[in-house]
Amino acid sequence: MDFPITRLRRLRRTEAMRRFVRETSLEPSALVYPLFLCPGEGVRREISSMPGVFNLSIDEAVKEAEEAASLGIGGLLLFGLPESKDEQATGAWDHNGIVQQGLRALKQSRSAKDLLLIADVCLCEYTSHGHCGIVHKNGDDYEIENDASVNLIAKTAASLAEAGADIVAPSDMMDGRVEAIRDELDAAGLEQTPILSYAAKFASAFYGPFREAADSAPQFGDRRSYQMDGANLREAMREIEQDLGEGADMILMKPAMPYLDVIRAARERFDVPIGAYQVSGEYSMLHAAFAKGWLEPERAMMESLLSIRRAGAGFIVTYFAKEAAKVLA
Ligand code: PBG
Numbered sequence: 001m002d003f004p005i006t007r008l009r010r011l012r013r014t015e016a017m018r019r020f021v022r023e024t025s026l027e028p029s030a031l032v033y034p035l036f037l038c039p040g041e042g043v044r045r046e047i048s049s050m051p052g053v054f055n056l057s058i059d060e061a062v063k064e065a066e067e068a069a070s071l072g073i074g075g076l077l078l079f080g081l082p083e084s085k086d087e088q089a090t091g092a093w094d095h096n097g098i099v100q101q102g103l104r105a106l107k108q109s110r111s112a113k114d115l116l117l118i119a120d121v122c123l124c125e126y127t128s129h130g131h132c133g134i135v136h137k138n139g140d141d142y143e144i145e146n147d148a149s150v151n152l153i154a155k156t157a158a159s160l161a162e163a164g165a166d167i168v169a170p171s172d173m174m175d176g177r178v179e180a181i182r183d184e185l186d187a188a189g190l191e192q193t194p195i196l197s198y199a200a201k202f203a204s205a206f207y208g209p210f211r212e213a214a215d216s217a218p219q220f221g222d223r224r225s226y227q228m229d230g231a232n233l234r235e236a237m238r239e240i241e242q243d244l245g246e247g248a249d250m251i252l253m254k255p256a257m258p259y260l261d262v263i264r265a266a267r268e269r270f271d272v273p274i275g276a277y278q279v280s281g282e283y284s285m286l287h288a289a290f291a292k293g294w295l296e297p298e299r300a301m302m303e304s305l306l307s308i309r310r311a312g313a314g315f316i317v318t319y320f321a322k323e324a325a326k327v328l329a
Contacts (some may be wrong), residue, residue: 009299024310025300028328031116033321034215035061037102038081049209050280053286053319055081055251058098058105065111066095071325074126075116077317079214082126084329087135089126090259093156095125100163101230107164118196119165121157121181122172123149130211130218132226145227154184161185161193169252171198173226174315178246196275197248198237202228206255206281213280237261240270248272253313254278257304260311267312278304282318298327 008116031190036055038045044059056064065076079096082091091097099119124132133149135142144221149172157168157182168185170177178197185193203224211217228235240251251270253263263276286304289295306325308316318324 004203005305024306025311026305026328027307028321028325030075030309030315031073031305031317031324032075032077032116032317033064033065033068033073033322034077034079034317034319035102036081037061037098038082039098040268046108047209047213049212049284051291051320053213054285055213058102061102062109062111065106065109065115068322068325069111069114070320071329073115073321073325074315075118075167075281075283076106077118077120078165078302079120080125080220081215081262085126086293087128088132089123089152089156091126092121092123092205093159094153094161095159097159100159103164105208116166117164118155118167118169119131119155119160120158122167124151124154124172124216124218125194125214126286129220130216131221132137132223133174142221144174146174149174150180153177154180157181157195158184158190161190165193167194167196167250169196170253171201171252173198173201173223173228175242176246178243178248194251195247196252197243197275198254199243199248199251200259200266201227201252201254202236202259204230204255204258204279204281206258206285207281208281209277209284220318233265234261237265237269240266244270244272250275252277252317255282256308256311256313256316261316263311263313272312273314275315275317276308276311277317278308278320280319298323302327 025146038055040057044060045055047053078099082098124131129135133144136145153172161168250273252275256276290297
């Protein structure tokens, strides 16, 4: 009889032993918490498909930021719901846009010194049609114009950095935006502001609840002419290579759980900080199962985050940031 000499169970017997040999860990400082800023005062409106996530007026967002800072969370990712929308996405690059105002308020609050303020840079929350760029209509056909969109996206990034963003994070997937943003930032004397590029962003069904939260669903068509096809890993590597070549300082992969292999491939190939975005649909589907009593909330949440870490993400954007930080405390 050949009894096993190697018994892997020896190292699993007690929590002390398991902790001692654990390969992957999580820290609150690696979590980024998304906030949706809206006009008004004292507004705290829950997103129906995202329990525990709110549209917040700036005064409420400041309170939320203070709580996030006290939990040791690394940063906030800011989105905006403007008062009004138009074809040129004026609210995105307006000096007095909702996120620009929010950034100024957050910079003045006690929390700011401990939290990185990351501004999402996109036009979709600000365009009347909900696309991430400028639309050129041609009868029943339409085209999202790359270069005209890039001009406005670069202008948006500079305006957000000027208002106090520590990091700008373009999520539009237009070609050439990173280079254009770098130029615009440098020309404005903001050469120290890093760019976190959503380099590999897939056209995903898992963004559904976000479009309710940010009121940004496209009014016609879809985003497949600019966001990536979910079947393509090699193309994701090209997207990353291109963004790094244009001057991206860090990259973000999105969504996370359905694309763990892409995160792993990026980690092995590129020596820059890599983050992953556990998107709205990933959060909502877990919450739906929690509500049914089908999954244990704390364990499922922590396992989902750990898997993203293990795949190679250094930091994780997640709507669970506060809950997870509490567990880690
Ligand atoms: C803006 C943007 C989106 C998300 C982040 N930035 C929406 C989209 O591309 O439709 C999705 C985030 C989430 O689902 O949590 N372009």
